[in-house]
Amino acid sequence: MPTITLRVNRKNHTVECANSSLLVDVLREQLRLTGTHVGCDTSQCGACTVHVDGHSVKSCTMLAVEAQDAEITTIEGLADGNTLHPMQAAFQECHGLQCGFCTSGMVMSTTELVSRNPDPSEPEIRHWLEGNLCRCTGYHNIVRAVQTCARGSRGGTP
Amino acid sequence: MKDFQFHRPTTVAEAVALMAGKDGAKFLSGGQSLLPVLKLDLAEPTDLISLTGIAELREIRVDGQALVIGALVTHDAVARSADVRKHIPGLAALAGGIGDPQVRNRGTLGGSVAHADPSADYPAAILALGATVHTNLRKIDAEEFFTGLFESALAPGELVTAVSFPIPKRAAYAKFAHRASKYALVGVMVALTSSGVRVAVTGAGAKVFRVSAMEDALTKGFVPEALSGITVSADDLNGDAEASAEFRAHLIGVMAKRAVAACQ
Structure with a gap:
């Protein structure tokens, strides 16, 4: 089986995996980074979203061998020690989750949105969230969380 | 998913050479259509030839009265390109509405065109703008490119390299x-x-x-x-x-x- 090196959350990991292994399976099963979830496995729900070179990607729809040479960030790599990433804190504050299954994907996806657009409107947030399905919240508090995080990162009052 | 040999060429010539003689091989671009197909075992290629390392296919340029977009350019890059937004804003808007952000970050123009999905967005732009599909072998007019359900004029092993969109009024x-x-x-x-x-x-x-x-x-x-x-x-x-x-x-x-x- 081929050996590949993946750089995940600022650390290099060398793993043996088949060419057909999906990135999400290597992250979860071999690196035990189980914060990245598999919801649909059909490229629609976004629960498996991670960052590859800063871009949100569905890790169920990318081969692990394709992620060599890239900087991968998972939900486990967002917080700074015990200090939550501002988007994680905003989801907590705004109650942007219920069962929590979709949350890591939501947080990964929306951190990219705010890095691109520090002041997204509600329609812009909802358009962006088309790649992430939540079956609990009805999305309202997720949208509020993103707005709260964006306001905070612009230096205003969260 | 059945396992396969994986290749990662860095030039078009190398990619085409790798394909030669491999009947069961497929090119892999952003994978947003092909990987779901493989996961459902609807295709079982012996070899995947990844195109994502081919820098020459990532260019967007204005060539006279046309906008030429490389096959490896992602939907997100088309949507955000200053050249596309200036010359064919309707094309930038189309690209910005494909799938969702994660799909647009990986999916590519060439992959979408070669897949010839009857519900894909790009074919409408290619036919409406009278675009020309460039391959490693030839240039194919929009009218001739899409031939049927998931079928195109591409020959086995032929690689889409770019699409040239005439700039409309x-x-x-x-x-x-x-x-x-x-x-x-x-x-x-x-x-x-x-x-x-x-x-x-x-x-x-x-x-x-x-x-x-x-x-x-x-x-x-x-x-x-x-x-x-x-x-x-x-x-x-x-x-x-x-x-x-x-x-x-x-x-x-x-x-x-x-x-x-x-x-x-």
Whole structure:
């Protein structure tokens, strides 16, 4: 089986995996980074979203061998020690989750949105969230969380 | 998913050479269509030849009166490109509405074109703008490229390298999207070009097609009202759980009007 090196959350990991292994399976099963979830496995729900070179990607729809040479960030790599990433804190504050299954994907996806657009409107947030399905919240508090995080990162009052 | 040999060339020549003699091999671009196909075991390639390391296919350039977009350019890069937004804003908007952000970050123009999905968005732009598909072997006119359901004029082993879009006077795309996948139940691109008006419909039939009655009406007056009273027959249109053929026929009229309105 081929050996590949993946750089995940600022650390290099060398793993043996088949060419057909999906990135999400290597992250979860071999690196035990189980914060990245598999919801649909059909490229629609976004629960498996991670960052590859800063871009949100569905890790169920990318081969692990394709992620060599890239900087991968998972939900486990967002917080700074015990200090939550501002988007994680905003989801907590705004109650942007219920069962929590979709949350890591939501947080990964929306951190990219705010890095691109520090002041997204509600329609812009909802358009962006088309790649992430939540079956609990009805999305309202997720949208509020993103707005709260964006306001905070612009230096205003969260 | 069945395992395969994996190759990662860095030039077009190397990619084409790797494909030679391998009947069961496939090119892999962003993988947003091919990987779901492989996960369902609908294809079992012996080899995947990844194109993502080929830097020469990532260029967007203005070439005279055309915008030439490399096959490896992602939908997100097309949507955000200053050149595309300046010269064909309707194409940038179309790319920004494909799938979702994660799909746009990985999916590529060349991959979408080669896959020839009847519900994909790009085919509408390619046909409406009269684009030319460049391959490692030749240049293929839009009219000849899409030949049927998931079928194109590409020969086995032929590689899409770029698409050249003539810059129109005005063009816009309107889509009625599938709720989950964002594929077009019906998508209509309308373009006012130097050689006339072109209306191309994706999502509704086995392949993208033009509507000459709408083109004639818009030639007389390029306003949404010009399309009032024009109907498209549901006879050869797709009907499925999402939308009947009759509903798709109706949507073609609505989306065409919206596209013309967006051109104003």
